[in-house]
Amino acid sequence: MKAGAPLTPDSPISALRGVGPALAERLERMGLRRVQDLLFHLPSRYQDRRHIHPMASLQPGMEAAVEGEILDVEHLRGRREQWLVRLADGSGQMQLRLFHLHGAMRGQWRRGRRLWCFGELRTGFHGLEMVHPEWAMADTADFQAPQHLTPFYPSTEGITQLHWRRWIAQALPLADQLPDYLQGLLPPLMPSMGDGLRFLHQGEGGTPAPAHPARQRLALEELLAHHLAVRSAGAAECGAAAPKLQGPGALWRHFLQQLPFAPTRAQERVISEIRTDLGRSRPMRRLLQGDVGSGKTLVAAAATLTALEAGYQAAFMAPTEILAEQLRDRFALWFSPLGIGVGHLAGRNRSGERRSILRDLEEGRLAVVTGTQALFQEGVAFARLGLVIIDEQHRFGVEQRRQLQEKGSMPHLLVMTATPIPRTLAMTIHADLDLSVIDELPPGRTPVETVVMPDSRRAELVERMRDLVGAGRQIYWVCPLIEESEILQLRAAEESFAELSAALPNARVGLVHGRLKGAEKAAVMAAFQSGAMQVLVATTVIEVGVDVPNASLMVIEHAERLGLAQLHQLRGRVGRGAAKSTCILLYHPPLAGKARERLRVMRSSQDGFVIARKDMELRGPGEFLGTRQTGLAQMRVADLLRDEALLAGIPDLAERLLARDPAAVEGLLHRWLGGRLGYGQVA
Numbered sequence: 001m002k003a004g005a006p007l008t009p010d011s012p013i014s015a016l017r018g019v020g021p022a023l024a025e026r027l028e029r030m031g032l033r034r035v036q037d038l039l040f041h042l043p044s045r046y047q048d049r050r051h052i053h054p055m056a057s058l059q060p061g062m063e064a065a066v067e068g069e070i071l072d073v074e075h076l077r078g079r080r081e082q083w084l085v086r087l088a089d090g091s092g093q094m095q096l097r098l099f100h101l102h103g104a105m106r107g108q109w110r111r112g113r114r115l116w117c118f119g120e121l122r123t124g125f126h127g128l129e130m131v132h133p134e135w136a137m138a139d140t141a142d143f144q145a146p147q148h149l150t151p152f153y154p155s156t157e158g159i160t161q162l163h164w165r166r167w168i169a170q171a172l173p174l175a176d177q178l179p180d181y182l183q184g185l186l187p188p189l190m191p192s193m194g195d196g197l198r199f200l201h202q203g204e205g206g207t208p209a210p211a212h213p214a215r216q217r218l219a220l221e222e223l224l225a226h227h228l229a230v231r232s233a234g235a236a237e238c239g240a241a242a243p244k245l246q247g248p249g250a251l252w253r254h255f256l257q258q259l260p261f262a263p264t265r266a267q268e269r270v271i272s273e274i275r276t277d278l279g280r281s282r283p284m285r286r287l288l289q290g291d292v293g294s295g296k297t298l299v300a301a302a303a304t305l306t307a308l309e310a311g312y313q314a315a316f317m318a319p320t321e322i323l324a325e326q327l328r329d330r331f332a333l334w335f336s337p338l339g340i341g342v343g344h345l346a347g348r349n350r351s352g353e354r355r356s357i358l359r360d361l362e363e364g365r366l367a368v369v370t371g372t373q374a375l376f377q378e379g380v381a382f383a384r385l386g387l388v389i390i391d392e393q394h395r396f397g398v399e400q401r402r403q404l405q406e407k408g409s410m411p412h413l414l415v416m417t418a419t420p421i422p423r424t425l426a427m428t429i430h431a432d433l434d435l436s437v438i439d440e441l442p443p444g445r446t447p448v449e450t451v452v453m454p455d456s457r458r459a460e461l462v463e464r465m466r467d468l469v470g471a472g473r474q475i476y477w478v479c480p481l482i483e484e485s486e487i488l489q490l491r492a493a494e495e496s497f498a499e500l501s502a503a504l505p506n507a508r509v510g511l512v513h514g515r516l517k518g519a520e521k522a523a524v525m526a527a528f529q530s531g532a533m534q535v536l537v538a539t540t541v542i543e544v545g546v547d548v549p550n551a552s553l554m555v556i557e558h559a560e561r562l563g564l565a566q567l568h569q570l571r572g573r574v575g576r577g578a579a580k581s582t583c584i585l586l587y588h589p590p591l592a593g594k595a596r597e598r599l600r601v602m603r604s605s606q607d608g609f610v611i612a613r614k615d616m617e618l619r620g621p622g623e624f625l626g627t628r629q630t631g632l633a634q635m636r637v638a639d640l641l642r643d644e645a646l647l648a649g650i651p652d653l654a655e656r657l658l659a660r661d662p663a664a665v666e667g668l669l670h671r672w673l674g675g676r677l678g679y680g681q682v683a
């Protein structure tokens, strides 16, 4: 410790020995300001230096600790000064190479002394050697071979592992002084926070196993902190009262009478959950999760009609222009028999039309509006906005959500997503949202047959398409992103379009891609939707939500380049009607590693949950959940997959903590999320 006040967990980090102003500034940039922040800077891996390897057992590339006798020390003064040291144990010999050996140290390196060292082995001129190993003389009274694993810390330029280890060694004795926010809330045999920290920093008894209670103690607290962070962001939104959207439900019943099908039981259950929420003055914050094609749009319609019946407006925002337009068409078709008009706000609205929609919204003449982000631009005002529906949560940030909600006094919010994640996980990462799940597909769906084939069989495939088109069916042909280049993707799509147009002279083939103007895109989609066009060649713009039940073949080129979530979404475009559907995953050989695994999963499952889980395993939870949840990608101890069992208890733990000690929340958030960005509201 430096001179001055005694060291506590709250001391500034510069109070530690060896932390000068320059290093303190670097630490600050990593979000480490106080001594306790350092305690939660946990190792990312460990090395086992406890075991001494006999020299005869060493292999190039290995990292190993050895102990032996110095046979000789040779000082070379060539272009670059260096020392070559021969070392032997009973089993063999090896060489050490050092490029600097200063004053006092040089005196120690003498023939006949015993040396302990650790480093990576490589093949040198005279057999195996280590370059600049970590070392200690093993024949001194104070020598002690490592008792614990050696931790490695995430670092930054100018801070070595030795720095970290020295600082943590000073901080660790303070671990028991940290406030235990969960005292009394955890099972009595759970280790303390101090035990958990010592265990992870020192790697006692081997690499900390995921299931070790000391590690679990920390993981639990970290998951709780993330849960509370999301929740508090939601709570801030929930302060104001929302309009109670209650009504006899006559409009909905009327709507159902003209619908060609009846809602599934799952849809009915979810609709009733939503109607209950809408009837309260506490603003609804609900996440509707349903696999591709499960019929989320009908649920959205039910919510919309509930708002309308109560005399309020509803706004439905989709992530892309195509989807927003498709939604407008669907709502217009469904609602026009009820005499309800649907407005649409898109980037390409002609200004006159746009002005009149804006006026109607502001003066309350228009009750339903669909659109993209255009919906929450400046200049869009609502007379009585009661409900906001957002499709595909992943593409909208928290900030955009807030902007849209500001358009109404405090409208109810329904977020829809087709990415199924386990309920326990959803409750942690969407802690600010209640969850409804459509866990049943509409009846009459036939499973989509999935075929994986090399692109060398393309000609054969085109033959098969000719037959299908002859039988009146429709086909999607998707060209995925090539090396992140939109231009190349477009070229590939254009080539496939030309090839298919030539090969299928009796079919109308269309092309849709992200660079088309809105009106052109809409025209192509409309032709495909109406059945006038049989083959739609598309870049991945059609990924989410396009609904053409007559389409029964989906061909995906270069399927090996796409992720599981995208493949599942794309495949979900077919199998929506009664006809037997097929999805063909074309790949360019050779097929290796994760790509092979992804295609195998696609062939073996159609269950969105199974696929999402596999996706999370292959990509890691952080990547899988996308950038909105960056905070989760940076968890230090917990792992959303590995620690899934812990997740189930988190909401309850959060409730109990909030009831007992709401002030502790701030401390917890600071401890785990403190200096890092991630959750906008928390940082």
Ligand SMILES: Nc1ncnc2c1ncn2[C@@H]1O[C@H](COP(=O)(O)OP(=O)(O)OP(=O)(O)O)[C@@H](O)[C@H]1O
Pocket: 261, 262, 263, 264, 267, 290, 291, 292, 293, 294, 295, 296, 297, 298, 418, 442, 443, 544, 545, 546, 547, 549, 572, 576
């Ligand atoms: N209860 C039902 N019975 C029969 N068909 C239904 C039912 N509910 C919805 N559908 C139809 O199923 C198809 C898929 O519905 P919808 O587009 O709402 O799915 P989704 O959940 O939005 O899927 P995606 O995530 O792919 O957009 C539509 O053609 C819709 O009309």
